[in-house]
Amino acid sequence: MSEFEDNLWLKVVREHGDELASNARTAQKHRRASRPQLLAGTTVGLAAVATAAALLFGASTSSSAFAVTRNPDGTVTVNLMRQSGIAGANRKLAAMGVRARITVQAKTPPKLVCPGGTAPTITFGPASIPNSQELVIAPDQPSAGDGATLKAGSNGSGATGSGATSGGGNHVVRTLSRGGKIRTYSGADNHTVRMYCP
Amino acid sequence: MSTATATEVGVPQNLRGGALAEFEEVYRSNVGLVAAYFARRCREPHAVADLTSETIVRAAGSFGAFDPRRGSARAWLFGIAAHVWARYCADVAESRDAIGRLAGHRALESSEIDELAAKIDAQEAGRKLLERCSMLSANERAAIELVDLAELTPKEAAAALGVPRGVLRMRLSRARARLRKEHHIDE
Numbered sequence: 001m002s003e004f005e006d007n008l009w010l011k012v013v014r015e016h017g018d019e020l021a022s023n024a025r026t027a028q029k030h031r032r033a034s035r036p037q038l039l040a041g042t043t044v045g046l047a048a049v050a051t052a053a054a055l056l057f058g059a060s061t062s063s064s065a066f067a068v069t070r071n072p073d074g075t076v077t078v079n080l081m082r083q084s085g086i087a088g089a090n091r092k093l094a095a096m097g098v099r100a101r102i103t104v105q106a107k108t109p110p111k112l113v114c115p116g117g118t119a120p121t122i123t124f125g126p127a128s129i130p131n132s133q134e135l136v137i138a139p140d141q142p143s144a145g146d147g148a149t150l151k152a153g154s155n156g157s158g159a160t161g162s163g164a165t166s167g168g169g170n171h172v173v174r175t176l177s178r179g180g181k182i183r184t185y186s187g188a189d190n191h192t193v194r195m196y197c198p
Numbered sequence: 199m200s201t202a203t204a205t206e207v208g209v210p211q212n213l214r215g216g217a218l219a220e221f222e223e224v225y226r227s228n229v230g231l232v233a234a235y236f237a238r239r240c241r242e243p244h245a246v247a248d249l250t251s252e253t254i255v256r257a258a259g260s261f262g263a264f265d266p267r268r269g270s271a272r273a274w275l276f277g278i279a280a281h282v283w284a285r286y287c288a289d290v291a292e293s294r295d296a297i298g299r300l301a302g303h304r305a306l307e308s309s310e311i312d313e314l315a316a317k318i319d320a321q322e323a324g325r326k327l328l329e330r331c332s333m334l335s336a337n338e339r340a341a342i343e344l345v346d347l348a349e350l351t352p353k354e355a356a357a358a359l360g361v362p363r364g365v366l367r368m369r370l371s372r373a374r375a376r377l378r379k380e381h382h383i384d385e
Contacts, residue, residue, distance in 0.1 A: 004310040005229050008251055012225065013218070016258035020218035095217070 067119075068092040077123040078102065080139050080195060098126045100135035114197030122195045139195045221261050224271040229254060231272070232279050233314070235348055237321040238328055239283065243314035247306055249286060253279045269357025272350060276358040280340070331373070333380065338373035341366055 065085025069077045076098055078089055083104070090101045114120060122137055229250065236249040256278050257264075264274050306314075324347045331339045337359075344355035356366035 002313050003307065004233075004247065004313050005226075007307070007310065008229065008247075008254055009222070009225060011251065012221075012254060012258045015255060016261075017218060020221050020258060020261060095220075 066092070068096065070096065071123070074127060075123050075125045076100070077121060078137060078195070079119045079121045081119045083139075086139065100124065100126065100137060102137045102139055104139060118197060120195035120197060137195060217261055221258060224257075224261075224275065225254065228272050228275050231348055232275060233317055234321055234324070235276065235279055235343075236283070237314070237318045238324045238343075238347065241318055243311045243318065244306060245286075246314050246318060247310065249279075249282055253282045256282065270351075270354045273354035273357035276344060276348060276350060276354075277360070280358065330377065330380070334373050334376060338369045338376070341369040342373045342377070345370055 065080070065082040066089035067077075067079040067081075068089050069079075071077055076093070076096070078093070078100075080086065080089060080102065086102045086104065093100050093102075120139055124135060126135075232253055233246060233250045236246045240246050240249070253275065257275055260278075264271065268274075324343075327347065328339070328343060331342055334342065340359055341355060344350045344358055345352055348355075350358060352366055352370065353363055355370075356363045359366065361369075
């Protein structure tokens, strides 16, 4: 850069460096304006969840409303302690270039409390999210157990996976076992991964 | 333009990361174009420097609200530049201290003044084109400048001006036709 541009950059860093360094922007840089909210073939890698959760919350020293962590195996773990953390978690996901976002789908605010005071969590493989799609994560009513659930906008006739829990309205709620894969539902238009209690 | 990095210009280690790295990319890709935008309008290096600084400082302060789904960073930056220029013109028209009111104001080194003076000279052709565009409406002039001089795509220019792409294309087409016609008359 030229001297003028270098000096101006230093002024920007001096005046806004802290603010910029600590914030992620609200939206991903190259995200398309109207990405279908459809999940297909996302690998749910649950093995790292317990470790990540223990590291993040075991000492109970964090006052953050959320935590988004990239695990060594490339999966991403999202923990949500309070509803106020949703926006921050979405910003962090966007800053990490992960095509996933947390969306409250229920009419009433989610109760983000799990037995034992743990936070609802989800781990998934971003690389498995197709380019033209976006993973929707629902924090509403996190389910108990060690499996992630998939709410599929199907007609309710789909086969159940291991540990299937319940159906709701015309949706099928699926529970996947550790390391299981979320299957593609052809014709479905609103696939959502639900957070669960570790 | 050389390619100095944040490290080379002395950004502290603890500030590297977050949105700062992303904003630096936006800055490095566009600061020259923003300075040229003002260099086509002012012949005074201090004014060009202050208007450019004001635009960049404002952009840094509001980068958290920038949503790329609504347009490119370049379009967003030129939208800010247009506001900065409009306010500057209003201040000048009302005999207010236009430069003093710019938050981006800072003293320049003599080498920076020389550098900006060279940039102003380099924009002579662009300035002449803008002068030729005086017969166009303000909207048509803005469309011509952003696409033909500032190197924005029609889509980016539409976002910067806050108009639908179809409207921008219409203004551009009409402006170019009028300029061509004027050129033939001159010959």
